[in-house]
Amino acid sequence: MARSEIMLVIAQYLRKLPDLERMLGRVKVSFQASGSLALPLISKKMLKQRVKVFGSLVKGLRNGMDLLLLLLKEEQLISSLSKNFKLPELLGSNGLEKFLVQFEAAVDSEFPNYQNRDVTDSEAGMLSVLIELFIEKAAQWGEVIHAINCIDVLRSFAVTASMSCGAMCRPVILPDSKSISFCEGEGGPVLKIKGLWHPFALGENGLPVPNDVFLGEDSDSQHPRTVLLTGPNMGGKSTLLRATCLAVILAQLGCFVPGEKCVLSLADIIFTRLGATDRIMTGESTFFIECTETASVLQNATQDSLVLLDELGRGTSTYDGYAIAYAVFRHLVEKINCRLLFATHYHPLTKEFASHPHVSLQYMACAFKSKPESYSKSDRDLVFLYRLASGACPGSYGLQVATMAGIPEHVVEAASHAGQLMKNSTGESFKSSERRSEFSTLHEEWLKTLVNVSRIRDCNFDDDDVYDTLFCLWHELKSSYESCSSKSR
The missing domain is CATH 3.40.50.300 (P-loop containing nucleotide triphosphate hydrolases)
Structure with a gap:
C-alpha cells in the first residue's frame, strides 16, 4: 500500500479502539479483588460491570491485533516502528492471535450481550475462569497495548508535521x-x-x-x-x-x-x-x-x-x-x-x-x-x-492598550497626565538609570575581584590561588570583549 493509504488505515483502526490500557488495569484489579471475595458477596451490578469491561477489552484487542497483523505485512514500515517497541509473538501455536480467538469465541458464546448483561451465578464462575486465563498472559497483552499506543503517538507526530500550516523541521x-x-x-x-x-x-x-x-x-x-x-x-x-x-x-x-x-x-x-x-x-x-x-x-x-x-x-x-x-x-x-x-x-x-x-x-x-x-x-x-x-x-504603551480595551478617553488622559508628573518628579533617577546601562552588574564583580586581590598583603603572584583568580578574570574580560565585538559587527 502507498504510505498515504497506510496512514488512513491506521487512523481508521485507532478510532475504533477504547482505552485498552485502562481496561487491562481494571481487569487486573478485578481479578485480584475476586481472589479475596467469594462470588456470592460480589454484587450483581459489579459483575455486570466486569463483564462489560472484559468483553470490551477483548473486542478492542481484536481491532488492535488486526492493525498489528496488517502492519506486519509492510516489512519496511514495521522495521522502522519496531525500534520504538517490542512485539510479543503474535502468530503460531503459541502466538497471542490464537489465544485471542479463543477468548473472543468465549465472550460471543457465553456473554453475547456483554455490554448490558445481567450475570447469573454460573456465568459469574465462567467469567472468573476466563479472567484468570487471560491474566496469565497479562505481560504480553501489555506489550501489544504499548505497541498500539506507540503507533498512535507516532501517527500523531506524522500528522502534525505533514498537515501544519507553517514550516516544520526535524x-x-x-x-x-x-x-x-x-x-x-x-x-x-x-x-x-x-x-x-x-x-x-x-x-x-x-x-x-x-x-x-x-x-x-x-x-x-x-x-x-x-x-x-x-x-x-x-x-x-x-x-x-x-x-x-x-x-x-x-x-x-x-x-x-x-x-x-x-x-x-x-x-x-x-x-x-x-x-x-x-x-x-x-x-x-x-x-x-x-x-x-x-x-x-x-x-x-x-x-x-x-x-x-x-x-x-x-x-x-x-x-x-x-x-x-x-x-x-x-x-x-x-x-x-x-x-x-x-x-x-x-x-x-x-x-x-x-x-x-x-x-x-x-x-x-x-x-x-x-x-x-x-x-x-x-x-x-x-x-x-x-x-x-x-x-x-x-x-x-500601557495607555494605548488601555484605550484599545475600552477605558474612557478622559480617564486615559488623566492617567497620561499623572504619568508625566511622576516622570518629572523622578527625573534624576531616570537619568542615572540611563548612565547605568554603560556599567553592568558583572563589571561590579570584576572590580570587586581586583580590589580584593590588591588588598592581599605581601601579594605573591606565584601563589596558585591568586594566579587562578587573575587568569579567570582575564578570560572573562577577553570573552566579554569578543562578545561585544561580535554584537557590533
Whole structure:
C-alpha cells in the first residue's frame, strides 16, 4: 500500500479502539479483588460491570491485533516502528492471535450481550475462569497495548508535521553539555530555533509569524544564554515563551518542531512561571504562588535547565516587585547560567543589564498606524507586529492598550497626565538609570575581584590561588570583549 493509504488505515483502526490500557488495569484489579471475595458477596451490578469491561477489552484487542497483523505485512514500515517497541509473538501455536480467538469465541458464546448483561451465578464462575486465563498472559497483552499506543503517538507526530500550516523541521539534538563556568571557556547548553512559531497563535492573515530564538553558544555563532524580553501588553511576549517551551518539549519527544531549523542541547528540566492565579481555598495569594514557584526554580534549576519567567514581581508593589525581579534575574544569569527567557515590564532592568555580556536585550516590535482622515500624531492606533527585535522596547504603551480595551478617553488622559508628573518628579533617577546601562552588574564583580586581590598583603603572584583568580578574570574580560565585538559587527 502507498504510505498515504497506510496512514488512513491506521487512523481508521485507532478510532475504533477504547482505552485498552485502562481496561487491562481494571481487569487486573478485578481479578485480584475476586481472589479475596467469594462470588456470592460480589454484587450483581459489579459483575455486570466486569463483564462489560472484559468483553470490551477483548473486542478492542481484536481491532488492535488486526492493525498489528496488517502492519506486519509492510516489512519496511514495521522495521522502522519496531525500534520504538517490542512485539510479543503474535502468530503460531503459541502466538497471542490464537489465544485471542479463543477468548473472543468465549465472550460471543457465553456473554453475547456483554455490554448490558445481567450475570447469573454460573456465568459469574465462567467469567472468573476466563479472567484468570487471560491474566496469565497479562505481560504480553501489555506489550501489544504499548505497541498500539506507540503507533498512535507516532501517527500523531506524522500528522502534525505533514498537515501544519507553517514550516516544520526535524530537531538536531546535541550531545550532553558539560558544566562549564564563565571562566573555563565557551560551550554549554544551546537552544537555536530559526523561524519559531506557535501552532495556535497565527497572524491576521491566518499564517504563522516566525521569530528566531538563539540561546547559548555553538560552532556557528555566539549568543548569550539569556534573553531579557520587553514589549507592550498583547505584543506576543507570553506567546513567544510558550512557543519556545512547546518546541523544546516536542523536540525531546521526537516530534518535528514548528520552525525552519532547531538545534538544541537536552534540557533536564523546564521551569515556567507564566500567568497569574491564586488558591482561595488555601489562602494563597497570586504573589505568594508566584514566589513559591520562583523559589522552586532557584533551588532546582541547573545549567542544563530551560527557565521561562513572565512578568515576575507584578503581584506586589512596584519597588518590591522590581527588587525581586532584579535579584532573581541576576542570580539566574550569574550563578546558575541556564538558558533563560525573562519577560518583564520593568524597563529599568534593561538599563541595569544592557552591557552585561551574558544577556541579550530583545523586544516584541509594534508600530503606530494613523487613523483615516486624522493628521494628529497623538491620534494613532497601536499595531502589534509580533516580531522579535534587538534592543529594549522604547516604551510600555500601557495607555494605548488601555484605550484599545475600552477605558474612557478622559480617564486615559488623566492617567497620561499623572504619568508625566511622576516622570518629572523622578527625573534624576531616570537619568542615572540611563548612565547605568554603560556599567553592568558583572563589571561590579570584576572590580570587586581586583580590589580584593590588591588588598592581599605581601601579594605573591606565584601563589596558585591568586594566579587562578587573575587568569579567570582575564578570560572573562577577553570573552566579554569578543562578545561585544561580535554584537557590533
